[in-house]
Amino acid sequence: MSVSIDIAGLRPERVAVVPSPLAELGMALHALSEPGHHPGLQGWVTSVTARLDSYLADRMCEADFLWRTTFADLFLPYAGIPGGATLPGATLAEELDLLDKLTDEQFVDAALEFTCALPYEVPGPPVLADAELRRRALELAAARGPQQLQFGRRLLDDPPRIRAWLRQFLQDCDEAFFADTWSRLRHQLTADARHKTDLLRHKGLGQALAAVSPAVVLDEAAGRITIDKLRQGHSVICDRSLLLVPTSLGWPHLQVLHRHGWQPVLHYPVGSPELAAPPSVEQLTLRMTALSHPVRMQLCRNLARTTYTTSELVQIHGMTAPEISRHLSVLKKAGLITTRRRGRYVLYQLDVTVMARLGSDFLEALLR
Template sequence: MSVRIDIAGLPPERIVFEPSPLAELGLALHALAEPGHHPGLHGWATATSASLKPDLADRLCEADFLWRTTFSDVFMPFAGLRGHHGRPAATLAEELDVLDRLDDERFVNAALEFTCNQTYDQGRPSPLTDPAVAAESLELAATRGPRQTDFTRRLLADPAAVRAWVRRLIEDCEEAFFADTWRRVQGQLAADARHKTELLRRKGLAEALTAVSPALSVDEDRRYVFLDKLAQGSTTAVDPAVGTGLVLVPSHFGWPHLLALHAPGWRPVIQYPVATGELPAPASVELLESRLEALAHPVRLRLCRNIARSPYTTGELAHALGISAPEVSRHLSVLKKAGLVSTRRRGRYVLHQLDVTVVARLGVDILEGILR
C-alpha cells in the first residue's frame, strides 16, 4: 500500500522544499490534542496546554477534529488556490490571506475531510450544491459526535461565518503560543529546506527523497514518487489545469507522521518530520506485514520461545518441539526473511537466535506505521 504521485515530465525546479507556518501550526495543534503520538513533545505540549486561557482551550476543543484524527487541507491552502504559485508564504498572516482566497466549495470540502476521508482522493460533489452529499456529511458527522454535527451544520449554512471563526481561532493561537514557537523552529526548518534543495540539485531526486524519509522513494524512470503508508491513493503533480509542482514541507512537530496532500484539484504536498539523531528509521509497511505474518503461526511462536533464551541448532529445535528438522527449517526461513532471527556458525553447527531487539521494537514500529 502506498500513496503515488505522478511526476512524469515535471521540471526539477518545480520540486521545492519550503516551510509553511500554517501547516506547522496544524501539526502543533495535533501534538497538543494527541500528545501520545508525540512522546518527544510531552514537555512542550504540557506547558503550552497549561498556558492556554480557558476560552481558547474550549474553542480548540470545539474544532479539534480538524487536526486530531485527520489533517485538514485547510492548513495548506497554497496547494489549492488556482492561479497561485503553489508555494507556502513566509508568514502565518500571508497564508491566512491565501486561505481566505479559496472559494467556499474548496474550503468546505477541505474542512469536512473528517466526514469524507473514504473518498478523499476520488473527489465528490460539493455539499453546498448537492443536497445528497450535504445530508451524507451531516449523517457521518453525527456518528462522530455533537461537536462535529454542529460544526458541519454551521459550515453548510454559513461558510463565510465559519471561515471567519477559523481565522480568528488561528490568529488567537498565534498570539497565545505559536508566534513564539514559530520563532524557535523556523530557523531549523529553513535550514533543512535549504539542505534538501541543495541535495536535490547536486545528487538528484532519489537521494533527496531518501534524506527526507526512508518511506519515500522514486521509480527508476522518475515517473512516480511513492510514500510507503498504510493509506492508498494517487495524484499528479503535472496537471496543467491545477498547476504543476510538488512541495515538500519540513516539520518540527511531524514525527511519526508523513503527510501527503493528494486531493483532486490540489497540487500534491508532502509534509515530513525533520530528522534528528534520536528518531529511528521507519520500518516499511511490507516489512511490518511480513513480521506480523511470521509471528502469527503457533509453531513459529513456540520456536521463538526457545531461541529467545539462547541459540539453538535445527536439530535441537526439532527435538524440543517434536517436529521434523525440515519443518523447523521452513519456519526458521520465514522468521529469517522477516528479519526476526539471526544465524551464526559454531564449528560444524549452525545456531539460530531470535533478535530480541527487533521483536521488542515491533510494537513501536507497528504504531509508527499506522500513524505515518
C-alpha cells in the same frame, strides 16, 4: 500499500522546499489534541496546555476534527490555489490570506475530509449543492457527538461565518502560544529547507527525497515517487509543482496531500528520533504474519533465551526437521532471527532488538 505521485514532465524548477507556519500551527494543534502520537513533545504539550486560557481551550475542542486525526488540507491552502505553483507564505498572516483565497466549496470539502468520506483523488459532486452529501455529512458528524454536529451544520449552512471563525481562532492561537513556538522552530526548518534545496540542485530529486525519509523512493525510469504507507493513493503532477514542507513537530507523521486538483505536497518531519531506517510496510507485514503462527511464537520463546540448532528444536517440539526448518525460514525471512555457524551446525537466535522495536515500528507505520 503506498501512495504514489506520477511526476512525468516535472521540471526541476517546479520542486520547492519551503517551511509553512500555517502547516506547523496545524501540527501543533494536532499534537495538543493527540499527545499520544507525539511522546517526544510531552514537555511542550504540558507547557502550552498549562497556560491556555479556558475560552481558547474550549474553542480548540469545538473544531478539533480539523486537526485531531492529523490535520485537514486547509492547513496547506497554497496547494489549492489555481495554477498549481503557489508557495507557502513567509508568515502566518500571509498564509491565512491564502486560506481566504480558497473557494467556499474547496474550504468545506477540505474541512469535511475526515468526517464525510468525500472523493479525494477524483472529482466529486459539490457538497454545498448536493443534498445527499449534506445529509451524510451531518449523519457522520452526529455519530461523533452534538458539538461536531452543531459545527457541521454551521459549516454547511454558512461557510463564510466558519471561515471567519477559523481565521480568528488561528490568530488567537498564534498570540497565545504559537508565535513563540514558531520563533524557535523556523530556524531549524529554514536550515533543513536550504539543505534539501542544495541536494535538489546538486544531486537531484532522488537524493533530496531520500533525505526526506527512507519511506520516500523515486523511480526515475517510471517517473514516479512512491511513499511507503499503510494506505493506497495516487496523484499526477500534470503541470503543477511538487512542494516539500518540513515540520519540527510532526514525527512520526509523513503526510502526503494528493487531493484532486491540488498540487501534491509532502509534509515531512525533521529531526526525527529514530536511530535507523524504519522497516517498510512489506517488512512489517512479514513480521506480523510470521508471529501469527503458534509454533513460531513458541520457537521465538526458545530462541529469545539462547541459541539452538535445528535438531535441538526438533527434540524440544516433537516435530520433524523439515517442519522446524520451514518455520525457521519464515522467521529468518522476516528478519526476526539471526544465524551463525559453529562447525557443521547452524545456531539460531531471536533478534531481541528487532522484536523490542516491533510494537513501536508498527505504531509508527500506522501513524506515518
